Amino acid sequence: MHDVSTNEQERLAALARYAILDTSAEDAFDELVQLASTICGAPIALISLVDASRQWFKARIGIAKSETPRQISFCTHAIRQRDLFVVHDARLDPRFADNPLVTGEPHIRFYAGAPLMTPDGHNLGTICVIDRRPRLLADPQRRALTALARQVVVQLELRREIAEKAIAEERLARVVEGSNDGFWDWNIAGGAVQFSERAVAMLGYAPGELEPRVDTWERLVHPDDYPAMMSVLNDHLAGRREQYESEHRRRSKDGAWVWILDRGKVVARDRDGCPRRMAGTYSDVSKRKRAERELDRFFDVSLDLLCIAGMDGRFRRLNPAFHQVLGYTIDELCAVPFIDLVHPDDRAATAAEVAKLRDGETTRYFENRYLRKDGAIRWIAWTASPATDEGLIYAAGRDVTRTKLTEHELRRSEARTRSIIDNAPGGLITTDARGVIESVNPAAERMLGYAAAEMQGGRLDILLNATFDLYTALDRITELPVRRRNGETFTCELSLFEFYAADDQRHFAANLLDVSERHVVERMKRDFISTVSHELRTPLTAIRGSLGLLASGVVGELPAEARPVISVAERNSIRLISLINDILDFDRLESGKMTMQLRPTPLKPVLERSIESISAVALQDGVRIELHCNGASVLGDEERLLQVTVNLLSNAVKYSSRGDTVTVSASVEGESVEVRVADRGRGIPADLQKKLFHRFERADSSDARPKPGTGLGLAICKAIVEQHGGAIGVASREGMGSTFWFRIPAAGAAQ
Amino acid sequence: MKVLVIDDEEDVRYVARLSLGRVGGMDVVEATNGQEGIARARAERPDFILLDMMMPGMDGAATFRALHADPETADIPVVFLTAKAMASEVQRLKNLGARGVVLKPFDPMTLADEIRAILGG
Numbered sequence: 035m036h037d038v039s040t041n042e043q044e045r046l047a048a049l050a051r052y053a054i055l056d057t058s059a060e061d062a063f064d065e066l067v068q069l070a071s072t073i074c075g076a077p078i079a080l081i082s083l084v085d086a087s088r089q090w091f092k093a094r095i096g097i098a099k100s101e102t103p104r105q106i107s108f109c110t111h112a113i114r115q116r117d118l119f120v121v122h123d124a125r126l127d128p129r130f131a132d133n134p135l136v137t138g139e140p141h142i143r144f145y146a147g148a149p150l151m152t153p154d155g156h157n158l159g160t161i162c163v164i165d166r167r168p169r170l171l172a173d174p175q176r177r178a179l180t181a182l183a184r185q186v187v188v189q190l191e192l193r194r195e196i197a198e199k200a201i202a203e204e205r206l207a208r209v210v211e212g213s214n215d216g217f218w219d220w221n222i223a224g225g226a227v228q229f230s231e232r233a234v235a236m237l238g239y240a241p242g243e244l245e246p247r248v249d250t251w252e253r254l255v256h257p258d259d260y261p262a263m264m265s266v267l268n269d270h271l272a273g274r275r276e277q278y279e280s281e282h283r284r285r286s287k288d289g290a291w292v293w294i295l296d297r298g299k300v301v302a303r304d305r306d307g308c309p310r311r312m313a314g315t316y317s318d319v320s321k322r323k324r325a326e327r328e329l330d331r332f333f334d335v336s337l338d339l340l341c342i343a344g345m346d347g348r349f350r351r352l353n354p355a356f357h358q359v360l361g362y363t364i365d366e367l368c369a370v371p372f373i374d375l376v377h378p379d380d381r382a383a384t385a386a387e388v389a390k391l392r393d394g395e396t397t398r399y400f401e402n403r404y405l406r407k408d409g410a411i412r413w414i415a416w417t418a419s420p421a422t423d424e425g426l427i428y429a430a431g432r433d434v435t436r437t438k439l440t441e442h443e444l445r446r447s448e449a450r451t452r453s454i455i456d457n458a459p460g461g462l463i464t465t466d467a468r469g470v471i472e473s474v475n476p477a478a479e480r481m482l483g484y485a486a487a488e489m490q491g492g493r494l495d496i497l498l499n500a501t502f503d504l505y506t507a508l509d510r511i512t513e514l515p516v517r518r519r520n521g522e523t524f525t526c527e528l529s530l531f532e533f534y535a536a537d538d539q540r541h542f543a544a545n546l547l548d549v550s551e552r553h554v555v556e557r558m559k560r561d562f563i564s565t566v567s568h569e570l571r572t573p574l575t576a577i578r579g580s581l582g583l584l585a586s587g588v589v590g591e592l593p594a595e596a597r598p599v600i601s602v603a604e605r606n607s608i609r610l611i612s613l614i615n616d617i618l619d620f621d622r623l624e625s626g627k628m629t630m631q632l633r634p635t636p637l638k639p640v641l642e643r644s645i646e647s648i649s650a651v652a653l654q655d656g657v658r659i660e661l662h663c664n665g666a667s668v669l670g671d672e673e674r675l676l677q678v679t680v681n682l683l684s685n686a687v688k689y690s691s692r693g694d695t696v697t698v699s700a701s702v703e704g705e706s707v708e709v710r711v712a713d714r715g716r717g718i719p720a721d722l723q724k725k726l727f728h729r730f731e732r733a734d735s736s737d738a739r740p741k742p743g744t745g746l747g748l749a750i751c752k753a754i755v756e757q758h759g760g761a762i763g764v765a766s767r768e769g770m771g772s773t774f775w776f777r778i779p780a781a782g783a784a785q
Numbered sequence: 786m787k788v789l790v791i792d793d794e795e796d797v798r799y800v801a802r803l804s805l806g807r808v809g810g811m812d813v814v815e816a817t818n819g820q821e822g823i824a825r826a827r828a829e830r831p832d833f834i835l836l837d838m839m840m841p842g843m844d845g846a847a848t849f850r851a852l853h854a855d856p857e858t859a860d861i862p863v864v865f866l867t868a869k870a871m872a873s874e875v876q877r878l879k880n881l882g883a884r885g886v887v888l889k890p891f892d893p894m895t896l897a898d899e900i901r902a903i904l905g906g
Binding site: 567568569571572573574575576577578579580582583586588589607611629 | 794796797799800801803804807808839868869873889890891892893894
């Protein structure tokens, strides 16, 4: 037995644990005080519990009050000792003589109290007997009272245990409810299983819908999962495994499969050690399983490399993309430290990156080269995150080989393009869609005298002092005077084109050429031609004049043999003059210096004048010229049209035979007038017809009998006709003659 | 009919002299430059002057302006002789006040007729 605890606080706490104060009367306790009263022959018997300031009676006989103040209580004294406390005559006891319970009601003379000692040594109170006269207590009575005290404690203990159990059960129920797990309890021999409500609800059943037997349960397991589950279960039942744990699918009431985590343990065995009862829990892990499966699928379908590696530098888990990219099987890849697969030049950097991961740093972007099984290099870009407590690295890699190569190509191509632009002799300026300058090449900087940075952001049209909307010049070559920074002006040939850059925005590019020098050269060339031509004319005047005078006999008759010689010289000097005239005409036409005075011009006089000018030659060659012309008028330069028709006529006569007729006709064709000069000569081969109007092409280039001419006549005609806004051509068949025609706008036609 | 030919080229003057004198039956006097031409014009009082355009020093145009400014020679018709065959050039010379323009090289057999036509027209 324990000693009496002297700690009042602990005693009061112990009393509180029994939760007995102020409870209702109970038969068990009432019977015990009845017994005490009877055994001891005392009129008053109590079960008194000593609280902080009172004593409260759980059961009482012979007294009405249910409690009295503690200071006057006899029990307070009784609980200080472990054995029975007896006062034979209170009047004679100095501790109680003045006690109001002694001096007044109920006039206590005798008291005997047995302490109610708990198993842990606290005296909660007493069971006591009281008499109004002094008396003694026999030994059997003393023992009986002590025994009754023990019975009171037994009763108190019992009540406390029941109460505590109830609380524990309630708590457990709450836990079960809250855990969302199902419980099962399997009587192994009989096969009966008790399922909790949640256990059956997990599969969509109502309580009682499933027969509570183990085979019911087993039938619901997915056939694919069944063998593994049974193997684990048998291992556990046979004692080869500490705990039973299995993840498997079970069919729910609606036919769907539910993933269950089933865990349990044998809780009772018979005397031979054979398992008798087993209990456990079900958890619905479908959500987790689904998540895992989803993760697995992503892992499998990913084009990127996904892996889990150990801090030891070996792969733990790889997705199939690794095989695709590196050519090795997954097993081969897991068999070696991954650093062995890295390009030797990248191993140091890779090791450093892994070291950082080991220290808990995340890899945001890291590139290294891996060697494929076939020896090819693959560039892989990595992101990785360490799980230091697991000792794992989670990494995702992307094969960026193509991008790398493209990047390389791109850089090379860019450098090449840049180099071309930088070294181009022409200025190149690009602008945005509004004409704001974006880039300027060095040639443009030199040309304009500004640094690129000074021009960027400015407007191209302002830079070039353009007096017109630049964009009307798109895809055309324009010349304009441009001022350099130093105030000099130069002639700039501008070609403007649009392009779309990678940003899908419209941009313009201006190609600038300083053509001042070219202009000077062109002018010099023209001046040269014109000077040479003019300088030729003066001696030719003397030659031609002298020969003409000689041939005419004005300065004396020539010997008969000399006449044809002089005639050859005269004819060729005339031909030389024509050539010079044609060259000058053609040069002026080409340089745009020959200006046309276009005005309404009656055609007939023009044709008559041209026939007249050629008539002498025609007469000499025996060729007749016919004219068919009504009153058609054209919009033209009379002198130039004359030049054209004379040219065509002279050709026609030249290629006609004696006795032939050349026909000149003109007619209105819609808004144009067509002039035709037809001969009956030998015609022109089809392949020559088009070339005829080019410089120095002759209808008789390959002819054995060349006709005199400069080869520029038709080219001049073409240029003149085109400057009239017209067209020129020929229709001819070999042996059937040729018809040269030109068409120019009629006088009334819209200009 | 008396004609003054002003041209710096001796050979051209020679052909012109034959052409106008022998073929055309005119009296031909000559000058080798503008200055001399003006002096001879005053002295000879020709019926017309055939004036070369391109001459060193005083060119045809300057000579013409001098002749035109001088009351003694202002009324003598001038026909220009030029190697520049462009219509614009011909027009420019006519605008100066020339009676006509003859292009180099000319046909020696028809030169006199051509000039008579110009003067007569």
